[in-house]
Amino acid sequence: MKAPRSPRPSAVLLALALSACTQPTVPGDENPPLVDLGDPVAGELAFRQECGTCHASRDGFDVAHFAYSDTTILRRALGHVDTTAALDIVAHVRSLEVDRRSPDVRIFQPGGEILSNDLEFATGLFGSDSWPDTLSTAGLRALDPREVPIAVAFPVWSDEESNRDWMPDNAFPDALLDFGDGDVRARLDEYRRTSSVQDLISALQVLGAADREEGNPDAPCVEGLDRLSPAECFDVRRWVSSFGAQFMLRHDLDGAVHNALHDVWWDIGHVARRTVLSDGFEGEIPNALENWVTWMYAGWAFEPERHASFYLAAGLARSELPRHATFHVLRAQVSRMEGSVAPYVDAANVPRYGHEPWVMEGLAFAYQHLLERLDAGDRPVDDLAQARDEVGTAYELAVPFVTAAEADTLRGLRDQILGEL
Ligand code: HEC
Structure with missing residues (x-):
């Protein structure tokens, strides 16, 4: 009683x-x-x-x-x-007997601190404003994006004044939970029954897919711009993101869990980005550029081998964070899977989005890294033609930013790669 x-x-x-x-x-x-x-x-x-x-x-x-x-x-x-x-x-x-922390904490903020600008990022990381020519592939791989402090402020849990927070303004819509055979609701219920990580992942997989389900007229994140509802999409994705994040907080996890968990953080940034780049969506998502960069960075930091680098690099470049962009592109490059064409695309993104004074050292690094892959027998077998194009484009884009002697060096590396591809 x-x-x-x-x-x-x-x-x-x-x-x-x-x-x-x-x-x-x-x-x-x-x-x-x-x-x-x-x-x-x-x-x-x-x-x-x-x-x-x-x-x-x-x-x-x-x-x-x-x-x-x-x-x-x-x-x-x-x-x-x-x-x-x-x-x-x-x-x-x-x-409730739970660990408590301040409401002001920005969870997962890399290195636990926010830098004030792009230059401070470079000097903090490398000791000076340059891409170190001594940095090796292994050396760069050892720099964990979850630990390297950046000048991008991650969201707080709750912010009553703005949308720079994890909390969604609305419940996850019934129209997405019940669509089709109701699989989304069933898997969510199953996770709530067991609280197991397997059921969490399986719920996240269907929750993530539900927002872009073409067959569902209520899905807010469908690819075609005529069907995109940015504000709703942003909110649905925040719900799923906060759902996954609270599992990490509850279990005190600060490492990568599963791409189904971290990808949706990236996807919040993706919808914000679309409102910045496509006509007719101005103001649909307030603070769109900040949200683009923050959420993509949060997703990427946990899975540096995933996602084409031009998405986040372009956002960083627009945010006057070009040194961050160079770091992102090259740090992604050294994590790419074997056989992938992505590291070749990354090379071209160094001069395309990176810090201009770092183009010589940055592209030399990228080219050297490609040579290391080729020497180790790692070839983009399915995309050889694209790989060759990217290597050539990288050089063409770099030329305006380097001296004649530097261009000679880059050309030498380029030709060596083309010879081995
Ligand atoms: C319709 C969605 C919704 C419901 C239902 C809801 N909340 Fe919230 N809550 C939010 C959002 C969104 C925020 C983040 C701050 C903001 O945007 O206003 C928030 C923030 C909070 C905060 C932190 C406020 C701060 O100081 O930052 C508390 C505490 C809170 N909610 C408690 C509750 C309680 C208790 C209930 C149930 C009685 C509840 N909420 C129901 C959406 C909701």
Whole structure:
């Protein structure tokens, strides 16, 4: 049997409790703390029903983990439920035994700090404003993008003033959950039953695919621009991203989990990018360029071998972060899978998007890296013609940024690669 519930606080008591937090605590203060006014068991159910549609943790983990104050929880809860339920929710969130951290933390921010600009990135990483000509493939591979501080601020969990946060403004739409045979809802339910990582991945795979399902008239992220609903797509993807991220936070994971988890972070950036580059979408997603760069970087940092480098490199270049762009392109290049043409495309992206004064050292690095691959027997067998084109394009794009003597050196490397391809 349930314990008898304490009498409900009057509005006056509630007002006192609310104001208590803004005033210095007086010893012997009679106001009971908010947490004691509610029933945590009822609060758990209320959270699941009234909050858990948007807060994908469903049990309130995120609200507890980011240590929002009782008054903040109460204030936010009152936007969705009555005072009784709101106090129950406060009591429930307080009762959760989870690691707590500041609401201001930018989770997964590389190296845990934000640099102020592009130059600081270079000097912090390399000791000077140049691409070091001593850097080897192994040396670059050892620089983990999750650890290298950058001048791109990752989102906070909740930002009431802007869309630079993980929290989606809306629940994941029923029209996507129930489409077809309802597989998406079934897999989500299965994960919620077992909480296993396998079921998480399998839910993420169908959630990620649902937003671009051509056969579903309500899918907001379908490739054709005439069917794209950018704001909705952005929000749906934030929901899925926050759903995956809270699993990592709950289990204190800070390494790569699975591409189904990290790709959707990248995909948030992808829809933001489309609104920047396509006519007719201005203002659909506020802070579009920042969102493009941040979310793509977040996805890429966990899986540096994935994604063609021109997407993020172009965003970094537009954001006056060309040194970051060079780093991104070359760090992606050294992670590419064997047999792939991607490292050849990366080479051309060094002069296309990278820092102009670094074109000589950057492209020399990229060419050397391609030679190492070829020497090791790694050839882009299915795309030889494209690989040759990219190697040639890289040189052509580099010429305006290098001296005649440097161009000779680059030409020598180019011809060596073409000879071995
Ligand atoms: C319709 C979606 C939705 C529902 C339902 C919802 N929230 Fe939220 N919540 C958000 C969003 C979005 C944010 C991020 C801040 C913003 O954009 O306003 C947020 C942020 C918060 C925050 C942090 C506020 C801060 O100071 O940054 C708390 C606490 C919170 N919600 C509690 C709740 C509780 C408790 C409930 C249920 C009673 C609830 N929310 C229901 C969407 C929702």
